[in-house]
Amino acid sequence: MAEDFKEMPNNPLEHDKYAPKEFKVLGRRGITRIDGYKKAAGKAIYTRDIQLPGMLYAKFLTSPYPNARISKMDTSKAENLPGVRAVLRYDDPEVFGRRVVTTYGGCEDMLAGYAYFEGQQIGAVVAADTEQIAREALKLIDVEWDVRPFVLDPEGALRSGAPLARPEWADNNLNEVPPSPLSEVFRIGNVEAAFEQADKVIEFKAVRRYHGGADTELPCGIVRWEGDCLELWLHHQHPYEHKWTMHKYLGVPMNKIKVNAPYNGGMYGGWNWIAYSQIATGITAILAKRTARPVKWVFDRREDFVFGSADAMVTYFKVGANKDGTISSVKLKSFYENTGFWAETHLLENTRIPNIEAENVTARVNKGPTIALRCEQLPGCFVMAHVFNHVAAELDMDPTEVALKNDGAEGKDINYLNKFKRKHGFPLRDSLRECIEAGKKAIGWDKKWHPAGAKELPNGKMHGMGFIWSHEWDDNRGAGVAGVFIQQDGSANIVAFRTDIGVNAETTYCQVVAEELGMKFEDVFFRQQDDVYLPLMTPDGSCNLTTNSYVLRKAARKAKRRLLELATTEVHLIERNIAPAFPGMQPEDLEVKGSEIFVKSDPSKRKKIAEVVKDMDGSMNWGLEYAAIQCTTHAPVFAWAYHRQGRYGTEPGRHRLCRQAHFCEIEVDTETGKIEIKKIVNVNDVGKALSPEAVEGQQYGGTYMGIGRNLNEEYVWDPCSGVLLNGNLLEYKWATMLDIGEIETIIVETGMGYGPYGTVGIGEDVATITTYLLESAVFNAIGKWIDDGPITPDKVLKALGKA
Amino acid sequence: MKRFAHLNARTLDEAVLYLRRYGGRAKIIAGGTDVLGRMKDEIVPTYPEALINIKTIPGLDFIEEREGSLKIGALTKLEDIARHPVIKAKFSALAEAARRTASPHIREMGTIAGNICQDIRCWYYRAPNNRFPCLRKGGGRCYAIEGDNRYHSIFGASVDGGCLAVHPSDIAPALIALDAKIRTSERKIKAEHFFEVGVCKTNVLEEDEIVTEIEISQPPVGSKSAFIKFAARETIDFPVVNCAATIVGSEGTVQAARICLNAVYLKPYRVTSAEQAIIGKTISDNSVEDAGIEAVRQAKPLARNTYMVQIARTLVKRAVLACG
Amino acid sequence: MEQDKYLCPYCLITFESIQDLRRHIVAEHKTEPLPVSEGQIKLTINGEDYQIRVEPEWTLYYLLHDKLGFTGTKMFCDRGACGSCTVIMDGRPILSCMTLAIECDGKHIETIEGIAKKEHPLIEEYVKYHCMQCGYCTPGFIVTAKALLDRNPKPTEEEVKEALAGNLCRCGTYPQHLKAVLVASQKLAKHGR
Secondary structure, three states: OOOOOOOOOOOOOOOOOOOOOOOOOOOOOOOOOOOHHHHHOOOOOEHHHOOOOOOEEEEEEEOOOOOEEEEEEEOHHHHHOOOEEEEEEOOOOOOOOOEEEOOOOOEEEOOOOEEOOOOOEEEEEEEEOOHHHHHHHHHOOEEEEEEOOOOOOHHHHHOOOOOOOOOOOOOOEHHHOOOOOOOOOEEEOOHHHHHHHOOEEEEEEEEEOOOEOOOOOOOEEEEEEEOOEEEEEEOOOOHHHHHHHHHHHHOOOHHHEEEEOOEOOOOOEHHHHOOHHHHHHHHHHHHHHHHOOOEEEEOOOHHHOOOEEOOOEEEEEEEEEOOOOOEEEEEEEEEEEOOOOOOOHHHHHHEOOOEEEEEEEEEOOOOOOEEOEOOOOHHHHHHHHHHHHHHHHHOOOOHHHHHHHHEEEOOEEHHHHHHHHHHOOOOOOOHHHHHHHHHHHHHOHHHHOOOOOOOEOOOOOEEEEEEEEEEOOOOOOOEEEEEEEEOOOOOEEEEOEOOOOOOOHHHHHHHHHHHHHOOOHHHEEOOOOOOOOOEOOOOOOOOHHHHHHHHHHHHHHHHHHHHHHHHHOOEEOOOOEEOOOOOOOOHHHEEEEOOEEEEOOEEEEEEEHHHHHOOOOHHHHOOOOOOOHHHOOOOOEEEEEEEEOOOOOOOOOOOOOOEEEEEEEEEEEOOOOEEEEEEEEEEEEOOOOOOHHHHHHHHHHHHHHHHHHHHOOOOOEOOOOOOEOOOOOOOOOOOOOOOOOEEEEEEEOOOOOOOHHHOOOOOOHHHHHHHHOHHHHHHHHHOOOOOEEOOOHHHHHHHOOOO | OOOOEEEEOOOHHHHHHHHHHHOOOEEEEOOOOOHHHHHHHOOOOOOOOEEEEOOOOOOOOOEEEEOOEEEEEOOOEHHHHHHOHHHHHHOHHHHHHHHHOOOHHHHHHOEHHHHHHOOOOOOOOOOHHHOOOEHHHOOOEOOOOOOOOOOOOOOOOEHHHHEOOOOOOOHHHHHHHOOOEEEEOOOEEEHHHHEEEEOOEEEOOOOOOOEEEEEEEOOOOOEEEEEEEEOOOOOOOOOOEEEEEEEEEEOOEEEEEEEEEEOOOOOOEEOHHHHHHHOOOEOOHHHHHHHHHHHOOOOOOOOOOHHHHHHHHHHHHHHHHHOO | OOOOOEEOOOOOOEEOOHHHHHHHHHHHHOOOOOOEOOOEEEEEEOOEEEEEEOOOOOEHHHHHHHHOOOOOOOOOOOOOOOOOOEEEEOOEEEEHHHOEHHHHOOOEEEOHHHHHHOOOHHHHHHHHOOOOOOOOOHHHHHHHHHHHHHHOOOOOHHHHHHHHOOOOOOOOOHHHHHHHHHHHHHHHHHHOO
16 A cells, blocks of 8 residues: 555566556456447547537648649639638748748648649638638639659659759758758678678568558648637647647647547548648638638548658668578668658567668658658568568578567577566566467468468469568657546546547546546546646557556556545544544555445445545535535545656667567469458457457457558559549558458467556557568468569569469 | 539430530439549539439339340449349349449449449549549540559550540449340440440430430340459459350350450450350360450550459459359 | 529529529520429438428538538548448438438438437447447448348348448458447347337
8 A cells, every 4th residue: 555656666677566466447358438339329529520600611722743833823813702711822921931840840831832742732721611612712723833843753762863852942862851860871780791601691672652541530620719819629649739839830828728639530640740730720720810710621532642651662671591590680771752760670679680780761752741650660560571571481481480580689589588578577478479379379370381382272262371570569658647536426537638549548547547546447437538738648659558557547546545545534624523434544444446445454344435525514515415616625536647658769778578470361363363361360469458359459450451551552643743643532442341351369468568567559560560461471372572562463463474 | 512503303304305405514413423423523624514313203213024124224223233133043244243333332322324324433534623634535645645554444545546544334244245225315225335435425325315224135045144343342442354244055055155344445345256265165164264365365455554454364264154 | 602592504693582593594594494403402310300401512411410410420531432421311321422412302311310319229239349449430330230230130241241341441440340230130139129
């Protein structure tokens, strides 16, 4: 008890020391999700659904060219269209030449007079009575364009003489632009020397085509001024951060900005990180001020095809391996489109490969920005998958064996990792082996795996087995603050602000509080979308659970302490004293369970929490049952806590300990190039599953996103004009219900996460890694590499020499 | 959507009258799934002044067997066709084509006549706001020639030797394979002759002509039909290639055959050479292989779509096999 | 948008009343007026009658969501490719984004709000099986599933798959829907609803 309410300082490198031995609410199945009914019954309100009285609609002009500058613009016809209330031009003094910072740390023109990709929102914004009028008005804007040559491929963009993709800014080579984190070549060991020693050295190239988000709810936001106060409705993963950006853009003090965060339709990173997601709100605030009306900005579906994932890349590989399956050396050179991340991270964090050299080159091309889209680990997984696939094939080894041979961290083997686990208080489990064994069993690997191209089925199709692995991640970062407040009827609220992206977080947080406070799950509630100023960690980077559960656990334990103090403390009024619920007891003598407080030494002495926290002064009740704050006899039970979970990125020495392994069984129709996915097995060591259904939701759910990307998803641009051709959901093809066969999900719980209770995040893992699952299975089926995602039928037929 | 006038036609004559009065500036709306998409995106510079709703005309939604033929009203929904026991039993190519069209919702809305009258899906032609004023819109050129033509014609261009778009219907090849007839407000045309290519045109209908009924004769004894579709996804998508076949056989020998590919050319592409390759033969792995090869012998694939030739060849083979 | 105005189909000028429009057509266009739809429609939504004036270009989605406040019907692809805006019209699951409101005169429409109000077992099973993550597409799935169960109270797993195949879910909740719909159909059979 004594340490329950302490700050519980956590060494960021160590296992959670404060986990209870047994759980009552956490980890349980069958807990009703708090958002379930609202979402099923159509009651959940999204920003797109909201209309305010007198609201105008704002729409942005978009560039028809991939690289162009406005040389002349006449907006008079648009301004004169009935129903148009304001037109904001790029050369308006309030925005002209203004480059603003976004929470991503990036910088953008607030309203540019030029475009560096087709479809970019630039030039002018119209606010009108209806969306349709705004749309019509945009067509009435006469623009004279200075159309410039464009470049779409990253290697082409870096060749001398290539057109400048964004002349207003800088060179096409973004590595040269400070403060690029990628300007230096990453090196450990000595790759060249290791190649000399290796039994086998292989070289190959792999490509991942630009793919993107297109979230379900279209981008939008609403701005309303009430005098000098600003109120926002945001479809965004980082609503709280808007206070900061709006403060920066508009000079409004943060304490006068209220943010409403309705439910979000589809949010997987990506959109939130690109500048428009915040700048659009800033622009709209200017229009709202000028028109003295609430204004909602909206994109249509085509206009939402403005950004892509940061694994739009080409990588050249050189890999050295030994006959026993150990990989000795990997050299990478990667070219990224518009945003680069680190290609070597998973090899470094996950394996014992001692020699790694990675050059990451980012090129500006005339496509929309690319960004972490569930998530920034895509390049790492891309590289990891290709290295392991090719090595296993080249050595004629079972790929699961190759994985196990190379498990480790930062060039050191599994023994080193095991020492680390022991030293830092983690259970000593072999996560990768456990995942692989469970997955192999589920998919029947030992019976079904075969050499590449060796198994033709009676139906004429080629049978293939695929395998991929990596670590689990929660980015080990984030910070949050939250309170726990017990109402006078004994029910508890979490007091914090956060937005929802559908990961069942509000339910899980209530489970944490119920568990730690000794309450029934039903007695805890969280309306996370309310702006109550205390921001919990945003749903982001798979780390909100690992951060926020710490926050809530601390707050709940503090609240519990206050509750027990209240139960044992006499209240002094002027004329009399009121005895506590448990006279003569100390807080340490009591325990809470099932929303009841009882005496540890005599559990028959018990009172409901409601009995303890209600107004103690019966004299004010005049026989009526009511709770009134007007004259409550005691301070409410409220406690708050803060927690910082590491810092951005992996902290030095904080090795990733949990692993994931994914298996698939496919059939390839060699006469049409069609890949049929018979079965997928996802095995994730999440440390501890706090909400097992939510974990599984991320497993099968992420599989559809990942495999959908692997099979079909890519933006297609017209090579002659740079215009996006498939900016709609008919031609940009997400996976449907019929595109994947059976999915089996297996949860492994080794307790080796850095999060509370030994948990680790899972929100991004499966979608990210399964984006590269099929490469190995297709190779196993047809004996040919198709290192060019998505793996569409034309590529399969080409590999087979049939197209 | 931009403003337009909306008229409910109460009779076929009234609908024809409206079309005449508007002289090409009005469009028919039935299921709406094609025409509203075109209007929302404003893909052509001429926005219709009016939509003429023909769903208000009674007696165009039926499936019946009459005078030895199957008759399907123009307004019959694709879902009703896909589920109809007689069509499933005797005209399986049509039932399957209907079942594989688009998504369940679109099939509940889209009509059989709308499906065969639908506009093409070329992504240059369909780009919003007339971004590519192409040959089909009376513009100067086909943008797919040098552009991304992964879903374009493998049998060359049409419309004055230029347009590389393909016809997207799943129903059309089935109707041609079943030798259906299409009755309009003016005449009766063989399905095979219904499709015609031209600027802003996919069929022979005059400006004031409306499809009213599809008629298919009872299949001869010993005949079987089949439809096979290849698309990127199992549902929602338009075909990459599809193929319908009817085979009339007697004692294991093919007496007659009608095989039609679609999504490979600007109109459904009947492959008579493939039909010839199997007539008089038994359906076997060898004979269907020949049919597949013959079907694509004339193929002239573009830079990005050679894979479609292989798929077309396979589908011809499989459609014939499915009739065996 | 201009409300309560009547549009001439020939020249697109608007008039305050239908009589003015008729007079204009006779005078200017020298022809008998076409029976221009007046935009006054009557329809039943979730068992309740509505009489409302609509503009020709309004989709049923716009009428339901923006004008009548049935916000459970969601806009997502806006081109008939995702199933999120599904409502049941005269027994058929249809896409309200590709349906003109003006053509819904006399129709019976059921939205997610009506299904929830009836406490249809699908709602409970959807919650139980975590068929939602972000939840944006969820109503569209339930409406589609309801139309299936109305028509086919005891569907097989294959039939459920076929029926829901046109609904897209970016969160990938697909496997759960099959379970929820099958259990809901058993419950319906048991309770005779």
